[in-house]
Amino acid sequence: MSAPIELVALTKSYGRRRGIVDVDVVVREGEVFGFLGPNGAGKTTTIRCITGIVRPTSGRAVIFGLDAWDKAVAAHRRMASVGSDPGYLGELTAAELLGHLGRLRGLAAGAWHGLVERLELDPSVKLRKLSRGNRQKVAVVDVFMGEEPLLVMDEPTSGLDPLMQREFLGLVAEARTVGRTVFLSTHNLVEAERACDRVGIIREGRVQEIATVATLMESHARSVNLVLDVPAPPGTFDLPNVRVLAETDREVHLTVRGDVNVLVGRIAGLRLIDLAITTPDIEDVFLSHYDARVSVTDDPSQSGARPGGDDAATESHR
């Protein structure tokens, strides 16, 4: 059976301007795939190739075996999609808009009712009067209200408050439970970490890495901070997978990649006051692709700007 999404050497340029270059991604049936990258990395261009809005310069985007450009209509029968900050018609109410789009998709009248209630959206208000967050709720309802087996979303939670982001993650989880495939782009790393089975990281139009969230984090270094009662004997941390970043008589800051058992064995012989091991999160992994000046991979504790600062962190390394 054909994969829900198969991008084969997908390249799109806008004249001299770079879009995406040789993007190869296969999204498997029933998985939630996150496409990570900051603004301008190529996420939206990739999604526009998938949804048939732009024509690839070379390569192919294939949806359930259908070319996304040549067979766009057939592909859209199996795919619900929504772009980032969608430009809805302000003169319509949310109910009118969702009804219209639902009918174009062949959905039953009122297919949106349950979701509108769940997301606490007033469908009687004209779209031009809705806040950005509420318009984004309309987008979420739009994409989830059908039964298409593939959902494609471009930064679906931008503008949503934390409660609604959690609701969104619940919808994604439910979609996965019933076997639907989800492809979402985001620069919200916490969202990706919570929602996605696998993620692809795109930088300057090229995919840097694709892996499961767990593998991605395992493959990157953990940060270890030791506070010693007695200085460690020379050579204690001379291990092939360990890198000492800072060391004084009583404090050692190092990173360890892969198996930690040998290091733990060495530490066991020391008199410790404190020990902290930090597992890298997806933000650290993501940033490691973006800025060599900030050695996040080597030193997560130095990356700063973590809690709730996904956008800020991304911005600062752009």
Next chain:
Amino acid sequence: MTGRLLRLELRRSRALVGWLSLTALLYGATMAAFFPSMRESAAMMEQVLKIWPKEMLVAFGMDKDLGLTDPGSFFAIYAGEFFPVLAAIAAIFLATRTTTVDVDRGWGEISLATPLSRTRQMAVAIAVQAVGMGILAIGTVGGLVLVDPLVGARFDAGRFGLAAIDTWIYGCAVAAVATLIGSLTLSRGLTGGIVAGVLIAMYLVSVVVALEPSLDWLRNASAFSWFDTATVIDEGRIEAGGPVVFGAVALLGWAASFAVWRRRDLVG
């Protein structure tokens, strides 16, 4: 699917088309109300007009056999000056909505995120233009015909109906050209500028040609040379030339728009 989309697009067009048509209707009614007094004082008015510079008469389309008592000439002066402006406004707004504004604001992308083909999307856009231009043409002629019984202008409603068809075809041609340029540029500003610029240039050509016989070879390059409603009203038959030219421009413009639209990256 097409019907639902058509209903939505017609709804989006109703304010623009409605107000423009109402303007045309009221203007036509006002002009028609003047017609009887114009007819009564035609001899005096023609004397007055004779002292005006020829260039000025040409510029306002009043250089031909003035015949102010003749409904055909009257309509040609009224509609010939007024409708092209209204048609251009309507064409620029209607014909560039799907191709430029909706792409720019992202509505086009939302519509195409459903199983809606670009061909169907363009077909609906064109249908709305044709309907809009039709209503506008009816408004342009309707005001005259409606007021006629009140003022006893004795217009021939049938012939004015034919003039409306002539006028509609002209409007469709302008809309088709605007659609094509909009599909190519995806820019309402650029499309509007080009359409308005070309129409103004054509109007100037028609004026210059009337003033300078040696430039008569340029006559056919101007749409205003082909837009002849006087003959329709005077003789009750449509001169084939104008409608054929405008019809061909409309069909070719729309056909080319389909071809461009199907292959176009829809990114504003």
